[in-house]
């Protein structure tokens with residue numbers, strides 16, 4: 001009953017914030033399972049606390065000191081979780097354990113309204129286009145660190161998804177793109193790259209964006225099907241930041 005209310009709010013507001021939560025890892029996975037099947041991330045070096053469903057982003061060494069290394073630069077670009085899979089991410093659920101004093105915020109952008117705000121010409125131009133999403137592209141080639149192994153690469157080959165997606169629960173159309181989108185199916189590679197970059201930039205409007213500054217013990221749940229998000233940078237040599245994340249699988253995107 002309570003979950004039904006949470007799910008209704010999730011569809012209506014797209015981002016939910018729960019403050020002052022004492023949430024052990026097992027409870028986080030349990031909560032996530034209410035939404036659906038929880039993704040086991042292919043990059044198993046991030047698995048946390050013995051739960052392969054959880055993905056820990058931390059810049060701390062074994063003594064709890066900043067190690068100077070950002071754990072995932074891929075999160076700094078606007079993206080939607082799991083768009084590099086045939087079945088893409090539905091909800092992402094992040095719990096903040098340790099929060100940076102400066103930076104390390106999370107930004108969200110409403111992709112329903114980003115779509116609605118496009119000109120009729122743009123809507124027409126992208127109506128039937130498929131973008132090819134590729135984790136190896138966004139992670140390894142663009143951000144350079146923690147490259148994927150050959151086996152991980154084989155496990156997640158590139159997949160195509162419609163750029164204009166109809167949300168399976170609300171029936172509303174939205175843009176589905178972000179940093180994992182590499183090129184456009186059937187289009188010259190560079191032309192497709194340019195179109196993706198242009199559209200990703202065009203989608204983000206200050207008034208469609210929510211910027212969240214974290215406090216420890218906060219839990220945020222968001223809908224990847226109709227939002228893009230990104231993290232802001234922080235100084236990993238000075239600040240401490242530890243969050244644990246899990247992503248619930250959704251469905252194959254439909255036009």
Ligand SMILES: [Fe+2]
Nearest residue numbers: 075080081229
């Ligand atoms: Fe993400």
